[in-house]
Amino acid sequence: MKRNAMLLVVMLLLGVLFTSVTSAQELTHVRVAHFSPDTPAVEVFLNGEPSGIQALNFGDISGWVELPAGTYSVAVAPYGAGIDAAAIGPANFTLGSGAWITVAATGSLSAGTLGADVIAEDYSAIPGGEARVTVFHGIEDAPAVDVILPDGTALISGLSFGNGDTISVPAGTYDLAVVAAGTTGPAVIDLSGTTLNSQTYYFVAATNRLAAPQVALSAVSLNTVAPLINKQAASGTIAEIASRDGRFDTLVTALQAADLVETLNSPGSFTVFAPTDDAFAKLPAGTLNAVLADTDLLTTILLYHVLGGRALASDVTGQNSLNMRDGGTVTVTVNDDGVFLNGNAQIILTDIPATNGVIHVIDTVLIP
Structure with missing residues (x-):
């Protein structure tokens, strides 16, 4: 599972499509996030050749890439080392259709736990006055967590490493805290003053180590992503x-x-x-x-x-x-x-x- 997910990470970096785009129903939208603190950039190969797309650095989240369903042959190696140093592949990976998927590289290269987690996001239309938030737990040495309001109300509960959860909430400014599951403190991450705008998709990830937690954020407005949702069919080569x-x-x-x-x-x-x-x-x-x-x-x-x-x-x-x-x-x-x-x-x-x-x-x- 981890190996196949990492191959999907490779495909994200490639941004490659093999089959013709004929309608939005055939497409999957995917992006990659680099949340492995000790993993450097990688070089991606397609059929033995460099893909041409640069890898992401730790903490980065790519833009959405539009791909059709299909089977892809890929390999990944440390940047500059060449395909002979490939740590993954060459191998085939089959990508389905109709989803919005974030693939997060997580774990530790040095500890041998490097892998990837697949997070299916909800990119259906957001009603006016609401925001949609996906929270991802990417800190390997942290316990399961809750995301709570000041009064202790949990918006997200029991989120463990490598998992994500999506909620829709009224747009506004929130004093949030990430705490160990079942507690009200101390805060692992203090998110006081978090502003969530109307009709915006948020992806919020807790990353790095428990001793020095970080937050990676992506915010995409409905207006921005609408051209991808309503993409017209290609009209020729x-x-x-x-x-x-x-x-x-x-x-x-x-x-x-x-x-x-x-x-x-x-x-x-x-x-x-x-x-x-x-x-x-x-x-x-x-x-x-x-x-x-x-x-x-x-x-x-x-x-x-x-x-x-x-x-x-x-x-x-x-x-x-x-x-x-x-x-x-x-x-x-x-x-x-x-x-x-x-x-x-x-x-x-x-x-x-x-x-x-x-x-x-x-x-x-x-x-x-």
Whole structure:
């Protein structure tokens, strides 16, 4: 069970999908949380190749990743050690459909208790004036706990390590305390002044060690997650969408010259950062023609815009860098002005669904 759950953690980090997206009923939404205090980042492999998505550090919770049901072959190794050092896999894992699942890596690497716990969350619509909260116990050396109000009323009771519980409560500010089950104190974690906003999904995890407990938090508003809940079916492959869109004529010409159209029509899984025609027009005079005449250079540049696996905007913004299909690295910067790749290419439109991945639109050509 733990081994299979860890393979699902790997899939979260991949953000990979193998089968075509045809309707929301076929999809599962999953994310990963890293709650193992002594476990470093890991490197994930798909069919023997690096996935391209960076691992999470301790205390991080990824964004939601949309995957279809299917069977996946994956392996995980310490970052930079290579697939020969894989601690898990390669092995197949079958992922079901129709759920919102958080997979938490828990336990201790040094103690040999590293594993994963699967928490099914309730992402049905939240009525106005209410908040939905999932509480997870991720402190391995802590006893079972209750979450109580100042008068001792327990909102959640008897929550043991590796388990979660979900409640819906009126929006507002609460003085909460996490205490050993069946007691009213002392507090293991003091959550006084916790504000829960209306129509917001919260995931609150107690992490680290009992001697130094920490809290990991994710808050997602109903408005934010609605596009995932009500996702429209993809209308074609990445290459087909680019060809008929009208904003990517230069990109399509380049893909044809590099013989990459078939690749982006294939049933694999890709994330493409697609420069518009205006982005190509910003290149210095003569640059585009020179690149089009050099197939090897053109292929390298185009693959520098392609990420292995399907990474939604929420996943891209959660990373500091991305490993692209040409072998190069693209940096990710998020500031008040927007999301930028390599400091100057702004992502101006996100999450265009394709049957073999997703497209994000950028305003500047990326140069390796």
